[in-house]
Amino acid sequence: MYDILLTYISQRSVTPITAEQAVLIRDAFKPKKLRKKQYLLQEGDVCKYLSFMVKGAMRQYSIDEKGNEHIVRFGIEQWWMADRESFEMQTPSRYNIDAWEETELLQISRSSYLSLRDAVPAVMEMTQELDKRGSIAAQKRIQAVISYTAEERYLDLLKTHPYFLQRFPQHMIASYLGISAETLSRIRKQALSK
């Protein structure tokens, strides 16, 4: 299962990974399995690990005063899961992260991560690439939310991340889009007749 991670890193960096570095990487990451509905992180906890998803499906969400869940992010195979802010600053998280499907992870602690980044240039490069992509993607999503109607946002998600729609229930997709489950149901019905 480490092969997936190694491949992932080398595909996202310029500097090749040496055999010695590969060992360092293997040693730094520990495997972890999560059952359905099991938490990776709960609100109030400090996010101690950065987790690479080998298999499964997860979601990151907050809960408001009324008890409603608001999904901020989905994750599936080959995505990283963590509350970035909590992980970087070591502050309590305002989010929950849990497994929607049986999930297999490779986890690294913050301190190991910092040393690994210094020891392996490819890891550093990958990280930067991820941050860059992350902020670009977030920017796009912000633009979508302030500019588009619920229907347009749904159609866009259908185009850009169709696998989300197949793996997560509709009420979660609705939450991710920032609309109610009923509204999404009606939008889908309407979109069919077009």
Place this chain on the structure above:
Amino acid sequence: MYDILLTYISQRSVTPITAEQAVLIRDAFKPKKLRKKQYLLQEGDVCKYLSFMVKGAMRQYSIDEKGNEHIVRFGIEQWWMADRESFEMQTPSRYNIDAWEETELLQISRSSYLSLRDAVPAVMEMTQELDKRGSIAAQKRIQAVISYTAEERYLDLLKTHPYFLQRFPQHMIASYLGISAETLSRIRKQALSK
């Protein structure tokens, strides 16, 4: 005016800047002034420069089919302006960036930026720090848009970036919040009476 930039970089990095490196930085950035309403970037253009704001106020926005502006980001002194995606990938931008106040910038081209980053560790560190903060901030804003009402988002902006409200007209603030100018006007009226 370069002092502001040098101070900015050293405050956001660990490695100190040597005298030689300071010269490299000065040489890499060229000053540029923009009048009110002047474009830094227009939709369809490739974003050629990364611009550090020494003075002034700018906005980044898209325009939809109906001709409505949607403000994605504001910038004032000591902020960086650029369409990250267009700058990184050298693809045509979907955004406009223009000056709302008289603005003074320090600009660096992509190629100079890449070499400077390699030559000056502090610049590299600053960049990473910015990306990290950028994606954390964007994440928060996404959460706000999907979880909060228009009024809550306004009050949050009032708390976190009060200077925006003083320097940009309300209809732009409304656009940034993803609501109409009329709605913002009504929200403000209501908030006063509380």
Place this chain on the structure above:
DNA sequence: TAATCTTCTTGATAAATGTCAAGCCCTTTT
């Protein structure tokens, strides 16, 4: 100074979306 433009506000109305409640279907649990 007069004319024009921009910003902000307000009212009336329309459209979008949320909320609540009920029911159906399917899966899981007992």
Place this chain on the structure above:
DNA sequence: AAAAGGGCTTGACATTTATCAAGAAGATTA
């Protein structure tokens, strides 16, 4: 097999927000 729960849909209704139109106050331009 029965019971329970989750997911999805639908209807009725409430709330939020957008849209259109008009006007006042101030700034900018001719």
